[in-house]
Amino acid sequence: xPPIAQASLRPEANSTTHIHQIYIKAxxxxxxxxxxxxxxxxxYGYRGVSHYELKPGGKFKCIANEQMRSYGLPEVIVDGEVxxxxxxxxxxxxxxFLFNEDHKKEGFTRISFEIEETSGGFCRLTITHDTAGAxxxxxxxxxxxxxxxxxxxxxxxxxxxxxxxTGKTMS
Amino acid sequence: MVxxxxxxxxxxxSSRRFLLDLLHKRDGQTLGELEWELEMTRFGVMKHLKVLxxxxxxxxxxxxxxxxxxxxxxxxRLIHDRWIxxxxxxxxxxxxxxxxxxxxxxxxxxxxxx
Numbered sequence: 001x002p003p004i005a006q007a008s009l010r011p012e013a014n015s016t017t018h019i020h021q022i023y024i025k026a027x028x029x030x031x032x033x034x035x036x037x038x039x040x041x042x043x044y045g046y047r048g049v050s051h052y053e054l055k056p057g058g059k060f061k062c063i064a065n066e067q068m069r070s071y072g073l074p075e076v077i078v079d080g081e082v083x084x085x086x087x088x089x090x091x092x093x094x095x096x097f098l099f100n101e102d103h104k105k106e107g108f109t110r111i112s113f114e115i116e117e118t119s120g121g122f123c124r125l126t127i128t129h130d131t132a133g134a135x136x137x138x139x140x141x142x143x144x145x146x147x148x149x150x151x152x153x154x155x156x157x158x159x160x161x162x163x164x165x166t167g168k169t170m171s
Numbered sequence: 172m173v174x175x176x177x178x179x180x181x182x183x184x185s186s187r188r189f190l191l192d193l194l195h196k197r198d199g200q201t202l203g204e205l206e207w208e209l210e211m212t213r214f215g216v217m218k219h220l221k222v223l224x225x226x227x228x229x230x231x232x233x234x235x236x237x238x239x240x241x242x243x244x245x246x247x248r249l250i251h252d253r254w255i256x257x258x259x260x261x262x263x264x265x266x267x268x269x270x271x272x273x274x275x276x277x278x279x280x281x282x283x284x285x
Contacts, residue, residue, distance in 0.1 A: 015197045019230045019241040022249075126230070154248035161249070 016132040018142055020153040023122045026164040028115045031125055032088030034160050035113055044163045045156035048077055052093075058082040060093050074098055080108060089115050095129075097137055106134040125160070127153050174226075175253075178246045181226035186211065187219050191228060194242035201237050 024031060034040045035050075042049035048062040062078035069075070080094040091113040097103035114126045131138035141152040162168060181187055186209065193208055194200060206216045220240060223229045227246045232239045 015199060017199050017241070019198075019232075019243055020245055021227065021230050021243045022245045023227075151248065154245050157245050158248045158252050162252075 016130055016138065018129050018131065018138070018153075020127040020129070020157055022125050022157040022161055023118065024125055024161045024164050025120075025122050028088040028117060028123050030164055031115050031123055031160070032091075034164060036085075036087075036091065040163075044159035050078075052082060052085075052091075054082060054085040054087065054091075056083060056085070058085070060095075083110075084112075095137075096134075097140070103136055106136055109134045109137055125157065127157070129153065175246075175250065177222075177226040178228065178250060181222050181228055182247075184219070184222075186215075187223055190216075190219055190223060191242055194229065194240060195244075198241050199232075199239045201239060205240065 034044070036052045036054060038049045038051050042065065046068075047065050048068065049065070050060065050062040053059045058081065060078075060080040060082055061076045064073045064075055064077045068077060077098055079096055079098060082091070082093050084090060084092040093111055094108040095111045096106070096108045109132070110130045112126075112128045114124075114128070116124045116126075118124050129141060131141065143152045189209070190205060193205060202213070202216065202220070205220070206213050209216055211219075220229065224231060228243055230241045230243045232241065
């Protein structure tokens with residue numbers, strides 16, 4: 001039995017880091033484009049179109065689609081900054097929701113996308129999201145199976161996989 | 172490539188589901204922290220964690236000398252999308268039924284700290 005001190009040494013360490021990992025039968029470049037290219041990144045998930053300046057310090061913004069605008073969301077719904085861009089294998093960026101003032105106040109979180117080639121034509125895509133200081137964003141992006149507003153990164157990854165492997169998306 | 176059979180097998184054990192619940196509550200725990208919550212030997216917990224990792228339900232990261240365990244719910248999401256979305260009109264009631272069943276049958280192992 002471990003001593004009590006061991007369990008209390010690390011109070012809330014890492015509890016704001018979340019990992020989402022999926023295997024997709026596609027080339028690394030196709031997965032990279034699905035994330036970073038506005039031609040592709042509006043075709044799955046919540047269907048906002050994301051624009052990236054793929055260099056350190058470059059701007060990131062996600063634009064609301066017509067349906068989102070009809071809900072009263074602002075034109076830019078997510079913003080951030082590119083920290084590292086190594087196409088087609090690694091993207092690190094900051095990420096902030098602009099849905100309303102409360103979300104905006106939570107400030108920027110940090111996300112990395114890592115793409116690794118594995119066997120059989122598959123790639124492993126890993127999203128690591130540190131939501132420290134942003135409990136509202138954590139609730140939205142980590143939600144599983146909620147009927148309202150989709151299911152966060154898990155649902156988005158499932159949709160990317162469907163798009164890349166079948167050319168179709170779930171509606 | 173994660174095999175669906177591995178996911179179903181990994182989930183077919185109450186101790187392993189309990190480990191996933193612990194990580195859902197607080198992500199990034201060490202073996203020592205998880206072991207503390209289960210009435211089981213360190214070796215037993217390690218074996219369960221290995222099954223979960225092979226099924227893709229947990230992802231591990233090294234931080235210094237420690238190995239941290241993170242919940243990865245994507246394989247469950249994929250099963251949901253593959254097996255439940257298919258029966259769209261039944262989706263809501265199926266999920267509700269599943270939840271009720273899981274809540275009735277879930278029987279977590281005793282906690283040491285109870």
